Amino acid sequence: MKQSQFPIKTFREYPKNELALNAKLLMRAGFIDKVGAGIYSYLPLGLRVIRNIEQIVREEMNAIKGRELLLPALHPKSYWQKTGRWDTFDALYRINAREDREYALGPTHEEIIVPLAKNLIQSYKDLPLYLYQIQTKFRDEPRAKAGLLRGREFIMKDLYSFHTDANDMDTYFEIVAAAYGKIFNRCGLPAVRTKASGGTFSKFSDEYQVLTSAGEDTIFLCQQCDTAWNKEIIGIKRTCPSCKKELKEEHATEVGNIFKLGTGYSKPFDLQYQAQDGSKRDVIMGCYGIGVSRLMGVAAEVHHDEKGIIWPDEIAPFAVHLIEIKDSKVKSQNYNVKFKMSGENVYQTLLEDNIKVLYDDREDKTAGEKLTEADLIGIPLRIVVSEKTLKERKVEVKKRSETDVKLMTIKEFLQNF
């Protein structure tokens, strides 16, 4: 993509209308725009990151036989009355519409997927069943001051699993846990599986926590037995409940959670199946969430330096930022023509190799402006072509995360890419 044809607007200063570090970094570098507290637009650059995260999540969900669907955000009140959550779900946006119809704006989708599953599940032969979606959720958060880490509108992956019995669910629960590990690693955000409170239907849940100095959660890590606990369930305990070693306190941000729901939602909706012996039994459920837009915020918060963001490879908006620098002292027509072809040639060579490249071909920016902006945006690899490099038929390659600059031919670059 040529930068002259791709709208990116970066800013010299951090935005004044934003407190959260992740949103400050992302707004300043042109990834998101703020619409209101906890409400953001994803600009073309930012949407590319979101799509990359979604793609990772989708691949890992499909690999564990999750089937993707898409549920609505408008939930007629009756569904939420069935579970009693119309009155008890604190962060529910409630809409009073034409002819006094009332809706909840979906903050989660048990109330919709369970009635849907009744159509798909009749007998034990229809089980297990794994359904997920990647979708926009809405929560009327009392405090929405953490940027993408606590949105009033946010993108989430929610997977729901349906089983004949608790053993089958327990087995799948660990399969999902393994997939979650892969997802967070691929996003460049290794997460700690952490025991936390379980909500209404089970004593515990498992959270995936990324260590972040400004994280909302406090967790206790045992270095010895590789377990972790959310402060909410062990209080100020200083020794590991498993091995009694000393615990280390860390701040962290939750990026995913997995719950055993049992029959908590199947019962209110009468979601049953016919077992092999002909009897009717309640379907056992699990649910599994990942905050897709939150991951983008966490990535910015964890991976940046004083110059800007440093995207992990697999979620970066582009793999390579190709920057053309013209020597302002050389003005001859001939040189310009020759030079322009060369920057363009490198661009075409990268495209032919299917490398996702952002090519800063802009004529009205100085070298300094281009390099400063590239650091803000944070694409993992930077290639500079200039008079100096082209004379030697080489390019200048630098990793955003390192200070070393290497001069090499484009062929050498491609061999090492």
Next chain:
Amino acid sequence: MKQSQFPIKTFREYPKNELALNAKLLMRAGFIDKVGAGIYSYLPLGLRVIRNIEQIVREEMNAIKGRELLLPALHPKSYWQKTGRWDTFDALYRINAREDREYALGPTHEEIIVPLAKNLIQSYKDLPLYLYQIQTKFRDEPRAKAGLLRGREFIMKDLYSFHTDANDMDTYFEIVAAAYGKIFNRCGLPAVRTKASGGTFSKFSDEYQVLTSAGEDTIFLCQQCDTAWNKEIIGIKRTCPSCKKELKEEHATEVGNIFKLGTGYSKPFDLQYQAQDGSKRDVIMGCYGIGVSRLMGVAAEVHHDEKGIIWPDEIAPFAVHLIEIKDSKVKSQNYNVKFKMSGENVYQTLLEDNIKVLYDDREDKTAGEKLTEADLIGIPLRIVVSEKTLKERKVEVKKRSETDVKLMTIKEFLQNF
């Protein structure tokens, strides 16, 4: 995809809780589920169709330099007050939330994209700019009885263009019109460009109408000069305003519309640019919509027969429905083993050729059940493998839209695919 691992539930009868033909067809064949009036879930089979339509739209929007972003659905009231539409937009869902914060639930996005564009546009050098999204919209429709043709929640592509002057907008307007023609053709739904009323900011707009016997709109077609008018602007006129020939009345469904907005939205938000002469001028805008989920409904409504849906090739959930039929009289272990391998082999061969195939490998369904269900679902090509065909090392190929059945080798099939 193996059908034994892909949840599809079809029904013998049309659903009783649905009146619209498109939704009846799509619900019966397992593409969508009804949550409430004008509110549907897209099941795994249906989501594949939606994604195909989205992909066509995306490709054609990118080809005319549209850049994709994603705007929020929650719009703080203040944005809608600026244009006066908080009070005048009839179908607006209004939310009263915590601490008396009020939001509109986005039915369209001028109120959000124009303030955003103020960040991206400073000078004439930043223009033209073309931004689009594919996103869920919400409208509190008084009557939502037309299935996917009039949803309270629906998926839409909305493109907004920003220009220095009206001439530049007029030029791009025709470029978008040409792209729209391609999109609807690729979806198998050729649409008639129809003059219609223009709303608040221009006298006319152009609608794209697909002829459908149950369509909500009435349009008049001139066979002579290839123009069309919506009844709303010419009343019961029977002759062509351009060439005076007689007009033909047709029922139709709108699938897209394109509007010249002029400065109607730039003015309330002070969206200006600095011209080459240094003066400040209002940005000129156009907006361009396509009903993505509506297109899915129109496709079902237009392309079906008494047996079910007949998907146009490019939006079909799969290209090939491979059906394995076992002869119930042949029960020997040997035969089953040999047979099973053969169905599986055809499946693997198709996959290796990157053909999107749904393989009905289910053991507990009869030939009749499988073939009836295949007709309901409506994948364009059906391949049957059975004892009869495999003996000759051939498969039976049938187009969903035709009655002819052809026996051929899988190699012959691949050569003609």
